[in-house]
Amino acid sequence: MSEKSKGEKRFETEEDLTKVEIPETLPVLPLRGIVIFPSQIHPFLVSRASSLKLIEDVGQNSRIIGLATQKNPEEENPGPEGLYPRGTAVRILKMLKYPDQSVRVLVQGLARIDLQTFIQRDPYFIAQVGRLPETLVGDKEVEALHANLVSQFSKFVSLVPYLPDELQVMAMQVRDPARLTDLVASYLKIAVEELQDLLATLEVRQRLEKLIVILGREIELLELGHKIQSQVQTELNKNQREYYLRQQLKAIQKELGEADGRSSEIEDLEKKIEAAKMPEEARKAADKELERLRMIPPESAEHTVVRTYIDWLVSLPWSASTDDNLDIANARKVLDEDHYDLEKVKERILEFLAVRKLKADTKGPILCFVGPPGTGKTSLGRSIARALGRKFVRLSLGGIRDEAEIRGHRRTYIGSLPGRIVQGLRNAGSNNPLFILDEVDKLGADFRGDPASALLEVLDPEQNNTFVDHYLDVPLDLSRVLFLTTANVLDTIPHALRDRMEVLELPGYTEEEKLQIADRHIVPKVMVEHGLGDIKIEFTRPAVAEIIRSYAREAGLRNLEREIARICRKIARSITEGESAPERVTPEMLQRYLGPPKYFSEVAERTNEPGVATGLAWTPNGGDIIFIESTRMAGQKGLTLTGSLGDVMKESAQAALSYIRSRADRLGLAPDFYEKSDIHVHVPAGAIPKDGPSAGVTIAASLVSLLTGRPVRADVAMTGEITLRGKVLPVGGIKEKVLAARRAGIRTVILPRRNEHDLDDIPAELRSEMEAIFVDTVDEVLAHALRDGAGARAHAAGDADAGNGEPTPVRPARPQRTAIH
Secondary structure (H helix, E strand, C coil), X not given: CCCEECCCCEECCCCCHHHCCCCXXXXXXXXXXXXXXXXXXXXXXXXXXXXXXXXXXHHHCCCXXXXXXXXXXXXXXXXXXXECCEEEEEEEEEEEECCCCCEEEEEXXXXXXXXXXXXXXXXXXXXXXXXXXXXXXXXXXXXHHHHHHHHHHHHHHHHCCCCCCHHHHHHHHXXXXXXXXXXXXXXXXXXXXXXXHHHHCCEHHHHHHHHHHHHHHHHHHHHHHHHHHHHHHHHHHHHHHHHHHHHHHHHHHHHHCCCCHHHHHHHHHHHHHHHXXXXXXXXXXXXXXXXXXXXXXCCCHHHHHHHHHHHHHHHCCCCCCCCCCCCHHHHHHHHHHHCCCCHHHHHHHXXXXXXXXXXXXXXXXXXXXXXXXXXXXXXXXXXXXXXXXXXXXXXXCCCCCCCHHHHCCCCCCCCCCCCHHHHHHHHHCCCCCEEEEECHHHCCCECCECHHHHHHHHCCCCCHHHEECCCCCCEECCCCCEEEEEECCCCCCCHHHHHCCEEEECCCCCHHHHHHHHHHHHHHHHHHHCCCCCCCCEXXXXXXXXXXXXXXCCCCCHHHHHHHHHHHHHHHHHHHCCCCCCCEECHHHHHHHHCCCCCCCCHHHHCCCCCEEEEEEEECCEEEEEEEEEEEEECCCEEEEECCECHHHHHXXXXXXXXXXXXXXXXXXXXXXXXXXXXXXXXXXXXXXXXXXXXXXXXXXXXXXXXXXXXECCCEEECCEECCCCEEECCCCHHHHHHHHHHCCCCEEEEEHHHHHHHHHCCHHHHHHCEEEEECEHXXXXXHHECCCHHHHCCCCHHHHCCCCXXXXXXXCCCEEEECC
């Protein structure tokens, strides 16, 4: 056991301790967890064998010993280095021996001492000590500090219930600042390190300053504790008062014969649970929570939580559903009314209806509509719901990063709610709505979970019949829900999630399709929205075509609708100002309404010089054309690639240059054309990141054009990946790319031969206007792309001899040239 404080402490203020003589050597007793100050009378218990031996020997001789506090109170037998070097010389006043051989010692502090040299270690410490003199320079500042400390200590005593009020009087009677500091320090319950610091501080002014700071801190903590205790007591009194009043109210209602509102609430919930026709597991959970609700007082916070949970359970459409309209002819009519073309999607919906007509319990498909913005993916979902006669629910997933948005929050959290899926079902009031999950490609993920992973169960027909929301914590059948998702790109959708969906692509619209949609849907809708429904204004076909070409060049329809709305607003304004509305909107009027054209064809201008080739690219917004520009300057075999190019596109440029160097003789180039040259390849619109392998043939054509001095044809655009052997590999997005070429005024496109089947998706009227050239090799590309046929010296089938160093003059194979029809 350690030497610990035991009993009450006192302080001697009368005796002049400076006259007490301190021997030069003293036995030293280690203390754990306490510090004794001069003039302090303090009891403690001694139980260690070495300390008991010290007390026994001292009792027979002088009763003055040294006390030093241990640095580590857990150490059982500390050495001299384990003690603080400054301690207190004390006088033993009383000793009381207990039956367990421990001794209770009452001591009085005499003076601060310095432990200089330990001359004995066993059986107990004996050290040479020196009395430490205290320094005090009396002035008005010390008097002010003295008065401040007395005031602070009096306030401290008044806040601590176990300290007697007499201490305030005692502190006021102490005139010596040094003795006052020891008095105050001896009654503070602070860290041993702080007490030891006060003991070791010899400058009385510093002790006064330190104690004022410590007392200020302790008083602040005590006042805060009193404030908290007062608030708690006030709240308890308030709750007791409310309980008493509620009991009185119940007694009054009972005497008056009025109905108990709580009983009627429980009865109402019982009826709702019965009417909800829940599955067995959900019914058990509802009944269990209802029993809990009976036992919980209404004023309890838990009452609201349980009541809200039961409300959610009874409000879900467990057995409520709508009947599908299985009339295929009617469904076809509704789909055609709302959307032009989109035959693949319409056929898939009609197939679902046909199967549902033959087998009523068939599971709904999980369809994913992928396409550029503005192609009608979301509105198509609404149209499908109308055709089927189902309720429509839309959930935007863009930017969602919290898994709880899908699965709900657990009820342990304050303000928890079910996930968006359950909320959508409740709002629909049907267990078989059409649920469209918009922008599934824009889901996020962070420390709160991965919503895409939570959707794996929702969008799996084999699992979603037992979907468990964290809030409800009971299985919910989602197998009757028809889930549709929309996305602009598939790349950002996790593979596991993409594997659960049937992907239907909605590519960009052709000009003819846009003309039809504008005439059937956009123009009538916009005119009604702008108050022009009763006024006969005709948007001529050439005018709409000019808007499409010069003001709204895009894959979708949003900008086209905006520009038509802009014209309608200007017409509406002119009517309100007293002018007459035009009967027809013609191309000549567009600049007055819309300003100068935003888009124009610059292909011919930009390909007049060698080194510029036109390529076709796919973007999330549809297809587009890009220009590859090359230039050559003196240097040492350097290749510079600029235009925010990704790694794959840079590798395509390197592969194209390597292929050209290997075919230099067949292309009419000097074998060492690259030895003293640097080549720079740039793709304009440098702020837009670009990547992918499909620009390989375009880069190759641009480089050959630069090196041979023969321009690339302005009316030709191309796409395809190349290899070092000169092969042209297939790429994706053919329909979008061909539509982009058509929008830019290009009528001839060079495509990989293995992409020939992709032209089946292109509308017939577009196939009749466009010409496609299918190629297998880069030599075929050059044979057709360069204006004067400079690629004729390259053999389309000469790849087998490409690396043998012996050029074989052969006639070039004519590439397959076919109209798209």
